[in-house]
Amino acid sequence: MITVEQAQALCLALVQTGPTETVALADAHGRTLADPVQAKRDQPPFPASAMDGYAIRSSDAKVSATLTVIAESAAGHGWGGTVKTGQAVRIFTGAPVPRGAEQVVIQENVTRTDDTISLGTDAMNNNNIRQQGADFTKEFIFEAPRKLTPSDLALIAAMNHATLRVTRRPKVALISTGDELLMPGGNPAPDQIIASNVFALRAMLRDAGANPNILPIALDTPDALDAILQQASDWGADIIVTIGGASVGDHDLVAPALDRFGVTRSFHKIAMRPGKPLMAGAKGTTAFLGLPGNPVSAVVCGYLFLLPMVRRALGQSDVLPRGVTARLDAPLPAGGPRAHYMRAHYSEGENTRTVTAFDKQDSSMLTVLAEANCLLLRPIDHPAKAVDDPVTIYPI
Numbered sequence: 001m002i003t004v005e006q007a008q009a010l011c012l013a014l015v016q017t018g019p020t021e022t023v024a025l026a027d028a029h030g031r032t033l034a035d036p037v038q039a040k041r042d043q044p045p046f047p048a049s050a051m052d053g054y055a056i057r058s059s060d061a062k063v064s065a066t067l068t069v070i071a072e073s074a075a076g077h078g079w080g081g082t083v084k085t086g087q088a089v090r091i092f093t094g095a096p097v098p099r100g101a102e103q104v105v106i107q108e109n110v111t112r113t114d115d116t117i118s119l120g121t122d123a124m125n126n127n128n129i130r131q132q133g134a135d136f137t138k139e140f141i142f143e144a145p146r147k148l149t150p151s152d153l154a155l156i157a158a159m160n161h162a163t164l165r166v167t168r169r170p171k172v173a174l175i176s177t178g179d180e181l182l183m184p185g186g187n188p189a190p191d192q193i194i195a196s197n198v199f200a201l202r203a204m205l206r207d208a209g210a211n212p213n214i215l216p217i218a219l220d221t222p223d224a225l226d227a228i229l230q231q232a233s234d235w236g237a238d239i240i241v242t243i244g245g246a247s248v249g250d251h252d253l254v255a256p257a258l259d260r261f262g263v264t265r266s267f268h269k270i271a272m273r274p275g276k277p278l279m280a281g282a283k284g285t286t287a288f289l290g291l292p293g294n295p296v297s298a299v300v301c302g303y304l305f306l307l308p309m310v311r312r313a314l315g316q317s318d319v320l321p322r323g324v325t326a327r328l329d330a331p332l333p334a335g336g337p338r339a340h341y342m343r344a345h346y347s348e349g350e351n352t353r354t355v356t357a358f359d360k361q362d363s364s365m366l367t368v369l370a371e372a373n374c375l376l377l378r379p380i381d382h383p384a385k386a387v388d389d390p391v392t393i394y395p396i
């Protein structure tokens with residue numbers, strides 16, 4: 001069986017970066033910026049006052065100096081004149097600092113009488129002026145690719161761009177397979193269970209920036225599987241994900257269905273726990289990922305294989321989950337011949353990150369998965385570990 005790393009590389013090789021489209025800035029949160037963006041102006045575009053007060057010349061900034069207030073500069077209403085020796089301009093936060101002024105004295109440090117101000121003892125401490133271009137100049141380039149955060153949108157707005165080029169959301173079809181499955185809210189027969197993992201997968205895909213679509217559950221018959229694969233293809237899926245039917249039982253029909261559909265298989269089965277029956281392939285530019293049906297196996301494989309494929313389709317550069325080091329808070333026995341991604345919980349201390357592996361690691365247990373905030377990796381044949389030993393975890 002191939003390793004997780006080999007399988008990840010093979011999965012990524014099945015995906016191309018998708019086309020780009022233009023979106024309004026207000027709709028760009030979570031999208032992946034495709035092209036670099038250059039600022040259209042300096043910010044601030046003029047020397048701006050950081051405080052409410054009086055703009056004066058530095059040479060006048062002396063305790064008890066008395067200056068004449070000759071004009072006012074407010075945000076959006078600058079004053080076009082020049083401040084001369086002995087003069088002050090009433091100024092407000094965000095307003096352009098007039099020529100000649102090199103300092104803004106905050107109003108708390110000034111005594112005003114009619115059109116005259118007298119400077120107090122604390123008046124000289126700060127110049128309270130934001131220089132033109134202090135945040136960015138028009139040479140500033142916001143680099144791509146990058147998944148856009150709320151702060152990014154504010155920055156690009158300040159750069160005076162109303163629209164952006166982003167990569168198209170990859171369309172991901174999610175197909176649950178199995179005669180035992182029913183959608184939540186139905187009336188299950190005694191031998192039926194509820195299709196669950198598909199909702200975690202859909203949510204993960206949305207968060208990652210994909211366009212997921214839960215298709216109807218396919219029964220365990222060749223005809224039903226052929227029909228649902230065709231439906232996913234007709235919808236224009238970039239990635240078709242099946243859930244269940246990946247193993248070797250008499251009712252595990254996904255691999256032959258993919259063969260009939262004309263999918264070139266890239267691999268089937270990996271040295272991983274949970275997730276051993278994982279398979280992947282491609283037909284033309286459509287990628288296929290066959291996830292195991294066990295709820296936890298499907299979700300763990302979603303994090304390790306499906307999301308990297310989506311990130312690649314979005315044109316992102318850092319696509320694989322990033323592991324961090326944590327210290328064990330209890331010993332672990334030696335690992336086995338498959339890389340084990342254990343469900344675990346980590347917490348951050350002042351100088352340490354500590355992780356607890358859960359006792360129950362059955363790949364059917366969603367209660368345990370819901371308690372987990374990370375996967376703890378035991379590589380193949382990992383030796384026994386003691387308290388405080390470092391291990392790699394993947395926050396989820």
Ligand SMILES: Nc1nc2c(c(=O)[nH]1)N[C@H]1C(S)=C(S)[C@@H](COP(=O)(O)OP(=O)(O)OC[C@H]3O[C@@H](n4cnc5c(N)ncnc54)[C@H](O)[C@@H]3O)O[C@H]1N2
Pocket residue numbers: 176177178180181193194195196197198243244245246247248249252274275276277291292293294295297363
């Ligand atoms: N003889 C062997 N049996 C099994 C092997 C093996 O190597 N030899 N592998 C085991 C492993 S590991 C896994 S993982 C499972 C996965 O097999 P399948 O992908 O074929 O999954 P199913 O048999 O269809 O389902 C497994 C389990 O999960 C439930 N399920 C399926 N789909 C969903 C869904 N959408 N939501 C919630 N639960 C789902 C299903 O009812 C079963 O209980 O095979 C082992 N067997």
Ligand code: MOO
Pocket residue numbers: 272273274275276277292294297363
């Ligand atoms: O590999 Mo299976 O996913 O352990 O249950």
